Amino acid sequence: MTARPRLVTRREALVAGVAAGGGVLLGGCTRPTPPTYGSLLRLGDNFTYLAHRTLLPGESLVREYSHADLTSFPAVGTINPASAKRAEVAGTYRRWLASDFGEWRLSVTGSVARPGTWSLAELKRLPSRTQITKHVCEEGWTAIGEWTGVPLSRVLDAAGLQPSARFVTFKSLDRRYDSIDLLDALHPQTLLAYGMNGRDLPVAHGAPLRLRVERQIGYKSMKYLTELIVTDDLDDGGARGYPKNGWAWYNGI
């Protein structure tokens, strides 16, 4: 009952990347299992997680497109926190807008050697990556967009992951609460994006900073990021988390 799920450590993520380069599959060196939340219905998540983690090399990249492939891109879910029903959410976002996001900060805490906060300007000084990828929403639409940002791995490296680290948990201004494992967190296409289609990230798409988790479905790419917490164990977010609200924790594509 209390068996701890076997998950991917930073070392294993790196080993998997190296192994992938040599044509060896991840399945050979680790056997990761996602949490089941005690529910049989969650066996489907386990299956996709296991299939991805054993069949795909650790660092395999999703397809990248060219500018000619860009499509219109709907904005869904929260599209303007300044008009949120919660007064403190709306108030905070209005202050951020008024300061051109100068007052916004991303906090990085948890199992790291150097917890701290980042301003947008500081994040933009880190090496950036631009990629054109396909977004797949669980509602059944897809869109191709260009994203610019700092690879999450850079920020985690700057913070210094503790050897016990296994997950990165994210929180947003509109009170979303979600997490990914280190294999996705250190993946080269996993970005903290501040630019879209060559411009600053628009409000509707998550300004000033959103996540891009290209190997999972759309709702994992959290908009309006505020906090990043490195954890040793999975924090499913309780009542606020996706699993308790009927959404898969792992939704690989």
Ligand SMILES: Nc1nc2c(c(=O)[nH]1)N[C@H]1C(S)=C(S)[C@@H](COP(=O)(O)O)O[C@H]1N2
């Ligand atoms: N903070 C936050 N992040 C979010 C959402 C949201 O409502 N709030 N919606 C999710 C869903 S379901 C999708 S498909 C994508 C949509 O991103 P887009 O609005 O840029 O198309 O953001 C995801 N991230």
Ligand SMILES: [Mo]
């Ligand atoms: Mo979505």
